[in-house]
Amino acid sequence: MKLSGSQIIIECLKKEGVEFIFGYPGGAVLHIYDALFGDKKIKHILTRHEQGATHAADGYARACGKPGVVLVTSGPGITNCVTGLATAHMDSVPMIIISGQVSREYVGSDAFQEADATGITRPVTKHNFLVDSRESIAEVFKKAFIIATTGRPGPVLIDIPKDLTDPKVKINFEHPKKVKLRSYKAPISESKSKIDEAAKLLASAKKPMVYAGGGVILGNAHKELAALVKNIGYPITNTLMGLGCYPATDNQFLGMLGMHGTYEANMAMHDCDVLLAVGARFDDRVTGDTSKFCPSAKIIHIDVDPSSISKIIEVDLSLVGETSKILRDLNKAVKPYLKNINKSALKRWWTQIDKWRTKKCLSYKKSKTIIKPQSVIETLYEITKGDAYVTSDVGQHQMWAAQYYKFDKPNRWINSGGLGTMGFGLPAAMGAQLAYPKSEVICVTGEASILMCIQELATCLQYRLPIKIITLNNRYMGMVRQWQEFFYEGRYAMSYMEAIPDFVQLASSFGHIGIKIEKPSELKSKLQEAMNLKDRLVFVDIITDQEENVYPMIKSGQAHNEMHLSPTGKDTELA
Amino acid sequence: MDEKRHIISILVENEFGSLSRIAGLFSARGYNIHCLNVAPTNDESISRMTLVTFCNDQKIKQLAKQLDKLIDVVNVKDLTEETHIEREMLLLKLKCNKNQRDEIKRLTDIFRARIIDVTDTTYTIELTGATEKILAFIESMGKIKIIEMVRSGTLGISRGIDSLENIK
Numbered sequence: 001m002k003l004s005g006s007q008i009i010i011e012c013l014k015k016e017g018v019e020f021i022f023g024y025p026g027g028a029v030l031h032i033y034d035a036l037f038g039d040k041k042i043k044h045i046l047t048r049h050e051q052g053a054t055h056a057a058d059g060y061a062r063a064c065g066k067p068g069v070v071l072v073t074s075g076p077g078i079t080n081c082v083t084g085l086a087t088a089h090m091d092s093v094p095m096i097i098i099s100g101q102v103s104r105e106y107v108g109s110d111a112f113q114e115a116d117a118t119g120i121t122r123p124v125t126k127h128n129f130l131v132d133s134r135e136s137i138a139e140v141f142k143k144a145f146i147i148a149t150t151g152r153p154g155p156v157l158i159d160i161p162k163d164l165t166d167p168k169v170k171i172n173f174e175h176p177k178k179v180k181l182r183s184y185k186a187p188i189s190e191s192k193s194k195i196d197e198a199a200k201l202l203a204s205a206k207k208p209m210v211y212a213g214g215g216v217i218l219g220n221a222h223k224e225l226a227a228l229v230k231n232i233g234y235p236i237t238n239t240l241m242g243l244g245c246y247p248a249t250d251n252q253f254l255g256m257l258g259m260h261g262t263y264e265a266n267m268a269m270h271d272c273d274v275l276l277a278v279g280a281r282f283d284d285r286v287t288g289d290t291s292k293f294c295p296s297a298k299i300i301h302i303d304v305d306p307s308s309i310s311k312i313i314e315v316d317l318s319l320v321g322e323t324s325k326i327l328r329d330l331n332k333a334v335k336p337y338l339k340n341i342n343k344s345a346l347k348r349w350w351t352q353i354d355k356w357r358t359k360k361c362l363s364y365k366k367s368k369t370i371i372k373p374q375s376v377i378e379t380l381y382e383i384t385k386g387d388a389y390v391t392s393d394v395g396q397h398q399m400w401a402a403q404y405y406k407f408d409k410p411n412r413w414i415n416s417g418g419l420g421t422m423g424f425g426l427p428a429a430m431g432a433q434l435a436y437p438k439s440e441v442i443c444v445t446g447e448a449s450i451l452m453c454i455q456e457l458a459t460c461l462q463y464r465l466p467i468k469i470i471t472l473n474n475r476y477m478g479m480v481r482q483w484q485e486f487f488y489e490g491r492y493a494m495s496y497m498e499a500i501p502d503f504v505q506l507a508s509s510f511g512h513i514g515i516k517i518e519k520p521s522e523l524k525s526k527l528q529e530a531m532n533l534k535d536r537l538v539f540v541d542i543i544t545d546q547e548e549n550v551y552p553m554i555k556s557g558q559a560h561n562e563m564h565l566s567p568t569g570k571d572t573e574l575a
Numbered sequence: 576m577d578e579k580r581h582i583i584s585i586l587v588e589n590e591f592g593s594l595s596r597i598a599g600l601f602s603a604r605g606y607n608i609h610c611l612n613v614a615p616t617n618d619e620s621i622s623r624m625t626l627v628t629f630c631n632d633q634k635i636k637q638l639a640k641q642l643d644k645l646i647d648v649v650n651v652k653d654l655t656e657e658t659h660i661e662r663e664m665l666l667l668k669l670k671c672n673k674n675q676r677d678e679i680k681r682l683t684d685i686f687r688a689r690i691i692d693v694t695d696t697t698y699t700i701e702l703t704g705a706t707e708k709i710l711a712f713i714e715s716m717g718k719i720k721i722i723e724m725v726r727s728g729t730l731g732i733s734r735g736i737d738s739l740e741n742i743k
Contacts, residue, residue, distance in 0.1 A: 118592055123603050127646040130591060147646060183588055183649040307640035314633070 003173040005134050005165040006035035009098065012141035014041055015175050018069050020060060020434055021045065022053040026073025027113060028100025031165035033071075045434065045463060048455035050077050052427040054084020055453065058093050059428025062414045063389055064435040065220065067094040067148050074100045075113030078159070079120065083421060085155050086124040090418025091241060092218055094153035096144055097121075101130070103163035117159040126154030134164050134171050142179045151187055152305040153218055187304050187321045195326070195333045198300050198317050202330075203337035205274035206345035207352075208234040209294075211257065211286075214241030214417065215279015215303060217410040219323035222246065225278060228331040232338070233346065235353055237265035239280050241417040244407035249386070254353065255362075258286040259554050260399045263361035263563060264353055266552070269294055270560040271352075277301045279323050282312040283418070292559035302326050361552050361565055362403055371520050373397065373472045373544040377404035379524050380442065380470060383531050388440040389432045391415065393425040393449030396478035399550045401444040423452025426469065430456060433465045440468070440531065447473040447500050447541075457510035460537045468530055469539045471503060474546045482549050507539035514539045578629045580609075582661060582731045584739055585624040585642060586649040589615060593647045597624065600645065606630060606638055610728030618740070621649060627729050650739050654731040664727040665702045665709045670720040672696070679719065686712045697722060 003011065009032055013021070021044045025033045036044060047053040050072045057068025068088075072078055078099040088095050102111040118128045127147050129140045140158055148156040202208065216225050222245045229236050229252060236246050237257040246253055255262030257269055269275070275297040280286070287293045290312060299315040301308075302323055309318040319326045364374045377400050380388075386406055391414040392398040398415055407413045414432055416424040429443040443450075450471055460467060472478075480495040504514030513536050517526045523542070530538040552563040587593040594613060601608050609627040616623045630638065635653060642651045654661070665688075671679055679698055683690055686708065692699035702712055706729060713724070733739075 119595070122592070122596060122599055128592075132591070181646075184646055185643070305644070307637065307644050309640075310633070311637055 001173050002170040004031070004035065004167045004170050005137055005160070006031045006167060008134070008137045008173050009141065009160070009165070010035050010039065010042065011173060011175065012138055013069065016141070016145050017066070018042055021069045021071050022047055022057040022060070022431070023071030024050050024053055024073070024077060026077050026100065028074035028077070028102060028162045029071060029098075029165075031162065031167055032098070032100070034167065035165075044071075045430070045459065047427065047430075047459050049453065050080035051084050051423065052430075052453050052456045052459065054081045054095070054097065055087065055421075055424050055427035056431040056434075056456075056459075057095050058084060058088045058424075059391060059414055059431030060435050061088075061093050061095055061431070062091075062428070063411055063432035065411065067096055067145065068431060070095065070097040072097070072099050073113065074102055074117070075115045077113075078117040079115055082120060082124060085121055085157070087416050087419045087421040087424060088155040089124045089126065091214060091416065092153050093155065094148040095155035096148055097125075097155060097157040099157060099159050100165075101159045101161040104132075104161045105163070107161065117157065121157050124155075125157050128157035129159065131158060131160045131164060134169065137164065138173065139176050139179050142176050143181060146179070146181065147184060151185075152215075189321045190319045190326060190329075192333075194317070194319060195329050198319055199330055199333035199337055201274060201298060201300060201317060202232065202276060202334055203340045205234070205272075206342055207268075207271055207273045207349045208232070208276070208346070209268050209272035209274070209297070210234050210236040210276045210278065211239070211269065211280055212236060212242045212245050212278040213239040213280025214245075215323055216242055216245035217279075219279060219304060221279070221324035221327055222410045224324045224327035224331065228327050228334070231331055232334060232341070234276075235268055235350070237261070237269065239283070239286055239417075240402055240415070242280065243402060243413045244410045245279075247408040248406035249408055256402055257560075258283075259288070260403065260550050260552065261554075262403075263359045263552055263565065264356040266554065266560040266563055267356045268353055272297045275299045277315070278327065279303060281308050284312075287312060288554045289557050289559050294560075302330075359565065361563075364548075367545065368520055370545045371517065371523055371542055373400050373474070373548055374404055375520070376470065376472060376523065376527075376542055376544065377401050377444070379527055380444075381405045383524070383528055384440055384442070388412070388442045389414065389429075389436060391425045391428040391432060391441070391443045393443075393445040393452075394420045394422045395446050395449060395480075396474075396482065396548075396550050397444050397446045397449070397472040399479075400472070422449040425449060426453050426467070427456050429467045429469075430459060430463075430465050433467055434463070442468045442470055444470050444472070446478060447471055447475065447503070448477045448497055451501075454506075457507070457512060457537070461511040464535070465537060466533070466535050467537050469537070471539070471541050472544050473500070473503070473541055474544045474548070475500060476546060479550070481547070485547070485549070486555070503539055503541035507537075512537040512539055514541065516541045516543070518543045578631050579635075580655065581628055581630065581635050582654040582659070582729055583626045583628060583639070583642070584652045584654055584731060585626065586616070586739055587622050587624060588647040588649065589620050589622045590647060593622065594624075596645050596647055597642065600641055601628075604638070604641060606634070610726070612728040612730055616740070621740075623739070625728065625730050652733075652739050654733060658734045659731050660734060661705055661729050661731040662703055663706050663709050663729050665700075665712065666725040667700045667702070667713070667716075667721060668723040669698045669700065669716065670696060670722050671698050675719055682712070682715050686715070688712065
């Protein structure tokens with residue numbers, strides 16, 4: 001078969017089962033766009049900004065597990081993708097970014113819309129390629145998909161000069177069945193003896209704790225995790241990225257841990273004697289002060305990425321490999337040791353945990369006059385029966401969504417945990433909605449975050465994406481203001497949002513429906529009304545309590561048992 | 576923890592951008608590069624880098640893992656973990672008047688260096704050896720004016736039959 005470079009690209013994408021491309025055309029990719037014109041198999045989603053395209057592809061990948069594909073032009077096209085790439089890279093999301101480059105003869109000459117795409121994106125991609133010949137296109141695409149989707153996933157960029165996509169030049173095309181990747185290491189598998197050692201250590205615990213993160217979701221290991229946790233009867237906490245990898249409504253679940261984690265999860269972390277970490281990377285928002293992290297615990301760490309082991313916290317036993325396989329093996333290996341578990345110690349541990357639970361650390365002061373942001377998420381959870389895909393932006397609303405929406409299934413909670421990218425929520429929701437057109441997709445956001453990618457409302461209209469945007473509008477960059485209240489004596493430098501648009505009118509000017517909610521009494525009925533508009537995007541602007549803070553909170557440099565549960569100060573009560 | 580000198584040998588795909596990936600990793604993660612040498616190997620698809628860095632034990636383990644994670648890196652080894660040989664080459668251009676010539680020649684012989692270029696006013700000397708020897712030679716020049724100094728950076732190879740190339 002004789003094909004042009006552009007046609008080869010499209011063929012390669014089809015062979016990989018790509019159904020959507022998120023992108024924005026421009027000079028250097030016009031040949032590719034022409035080859036894509038009228039294609040029946042691949043649907044191109046035209047976003048209104050390249051950043052939107054990367055977040056949308058990212059949201060798609062996080063929701064359905066398949067790699068998200070982005071197509072952008074050279075120069076500003078690719079530089080606009082940098083934030084989206086860094087976001088995906090930090091959270092290990094599989095993505096393929098195809099960027100046009102100026103023709104080879106102009107590379108390096110400061111040509112119009114030229115940027116060193118591979119140079120700029122090197123630190124924010126798992127790998128990147130600059131294609132140097134027509135003959136290598138198919139091989140590069142095959143390699144890119146393998147690299148993006150295996151091991152610890154991540155975004156891979158393919159930069160392709162315009163002359164290589166010229167429709168007039170055709171070459172023989174054969175899709176490579178195999179490619180040589182000698183320097184790319186497949187995850188190793190751990191020896192039986194090491195897994196056995198871990199099983200023995202796990203069963204020896206008197207105060208065990210399981211700490212599971214986003215790696216469980218990325219590695220599709222939630223079933224294996226639940227099987228093991230149920231089998232051993234230990235308490236479990238999730239990181240922000242791991243929410244949904246273990247059912248939040250299960251009694252063994254202690255909630256999220258870390259800076260804004262629950263009292264019971266953080267206290268149990270501090271006091272545990274054996275910690276099983278699965279697909280988590282000991283992020284600073286999780287550990288607090290590392291020198292006071294789990295001071296009396298032996299730590300077992302399961303991860304697909306060897307460089308995650310002992311990166312922040314020195315662990316006692318590491319199991320590197322596919323999370324699902326290791327959990328399965330560990331569950332088998334632990335069976336003969338189950339009888340060794342000190343039942344009465346475990347019972348005492350659970351009694352202690354239940355005592356911590358009575359703190360009801362997520363309770364908040366209800367109000368009849370002003371809408372409490374926490375109550376919005378609780379109501380949303382109630383209306384959607386906990387089964388929606390929820391994306392978020394970054395800030396207080398993100399933490400409240402994580403705390404109050406109880407995720408029972410993986411891939412339902414989609415947020416920029418690592419990079420903390422404001423503007424992520426709306427485009428990510430577009431990706432999730434395209435992956436699951438019949439499901440409810442909600443973007444929980446704030447009045448500051450939503451403005452960072454507001455242009456994507458036009459994309460939502462073009463493709464009739466019935467997302468529900470829930471804006472917790474407190475007229476502040478809430479998390480910035482909270483930090484300024486705590487650490488800068490209430491000097492709210494630049495965190496007050498003046499000149500906020502009328503979101504109802506804004507939504508309607510984009511062809512959507514806007515609803516404003518101001519009274520607690522109408523919260524439920526109006527939210528329900530919004531959710532009932534099944535085939536429309538509804539922008540719900542909710543005026544919330546301006547100075548509400550996110551609790552619990554561990555301030556930087558403090559330990560898990562030094563949480564603040566209220567404005568009055570620390571709660572270090574140890575049982 | 577104490578910082579120690581490590582010689583890291585890296586086999587990389589002889590591809591566009593490999594060097595900048597490695598250099599970028601060092602700057603992004605805050606590791607230092609004391610010296611660096613890159614050249615092709617007998618397998619033309621592979622280049623070998625030898626890099627000297629100072630770090631503590633915890634950091635060096637993490638560094639090796641991060642290097643290994645780069646897609647272009649075929650193999651990584653810390654040569655200082657086992658018996659190895661290291662060499663460096665020095666090219667030194669000295670300004671010398673008639674009175675200094677004999678002294679320089681004598682020092683060159685003592686260090687088993689070679690004079691490889693001579694003009695009316697200069698000597699250029701080549702010396703190969705471990706870094707300590709190179710440093711000792713430079714120090715022995717005393718007040719003699721150094722016009723230009725070029726060092727290859729450390730090269731290293733393990734003793735015995737071990738090879739970085741057959742571990743992959």
